[in-house]
Amino acid sequence: MSEKLRRHIEEIIKLTDEEFEYVLSHFVYRKFLKNQYVIQNGDYVKYDYFVLSGLLKSWHINHKGKSHIVLFAAENWWISDPQAYHNQTKAILNVDCLEDSETLYISLENREKLCSEMRKMEYFFRKKTTSGYVAAQKRILSLISDHAKQRYEYLMQQYPDLLQRVPKSLIASYLGITRETLSRLTSQHA
Incomplete structure (x- = not known):
């Protein structure tokens, strides 16, 4: 380990x-x-x-x-x-x-x-620490300026297997969207 x-x-x-x-x-x-x-x-x-x-x-x-x-x-x-x-x-x-x-x-x-x-x-x-600060800034800017689809796509780049590991309700919470919106986004990318 x-x-x-x-x-x-x-x-x-x-x-x-x-x-x-x-x-x-x-x-x-x-x-x-x-x-x-x-x-x-x-x-x-x-x-x-x-x-x-x-x-x-x-x-x-x-x-x-x-x-x-x-x-x-x-x-x-x-x-x-x-x-x-x-x-x-x-x-x-x-x-x-x-x-x-x-x-x-x-x-x-x-x-x-x-x-x-x-x-x-x-x-x-x-x-x-610096890369963490940069990532946090990107996330904040994404939350205030990107559309849900862009935030979802960026998350899938960062964590490709996340949908298989995490309930959709938690992913929706992370993205700042409803579970219904997330379902629409995931069906578009299926």
């Missing part, structure tokens, strides 16, 4: 075996069951999770009680409540498992320690 993390890191930087073992020593393995919470709104967020296998989602419930999917995290994705993780505050998001999932997680303290000791890892985390 640790080889998945190494391959993921080495998409950006190269590590010697000794360096990788040191990096890995800062992570903890944890398995979660389908429907199990990883983070709940109101809890302090101590960890950022790298997904080895499975599928998780982060979501928020607005003041009207409506659920909004913020992110799906499949294999080789990271998931947490970034604001709460980096500020060491209470979560405003929930994170739970759509499938049995295996993760490697890292505390902010260990991440900061790695970054201060290994310039390579500082670079890696900076690149990952």
Whole structure:
């Protein structure tokens, strides 16, 4: 399982075996069951999770009680409540498992320690954080300016097998559309 993390890191930087073992020593393995919470709104967020296998989602419930999917995290994705993780505050998001999932997680303290000791890892985390910010900006702009069809097509590019893994109601929530609209879109692409 640790080889998945190494391959993921080495998409950006190269590590010697000794360096990788040191990096890995800062992570903890944890398995979660389908429907199990990883983070709940109101809890302090101590960890950022790298997904080895499975599928998780982060979501928020607005003041009207409506659920909004913020992110799906499949294999080789990271998931947490970034604001709460980096500020060491209470979560405003929930994170739970759509499938049995295996993760490697890292505390902010260990991440900061790695970054201060290994310039390579500082670079890696900076690149990952930057790409996350860019993806979030694209998603926001898509939600406010793209048609439902464009949002759906972009999602299918990002997560080609998502329709087979996730209930349509969750995909509709992520896209900000009704389930009926999603059904029309999926029938057009069948």
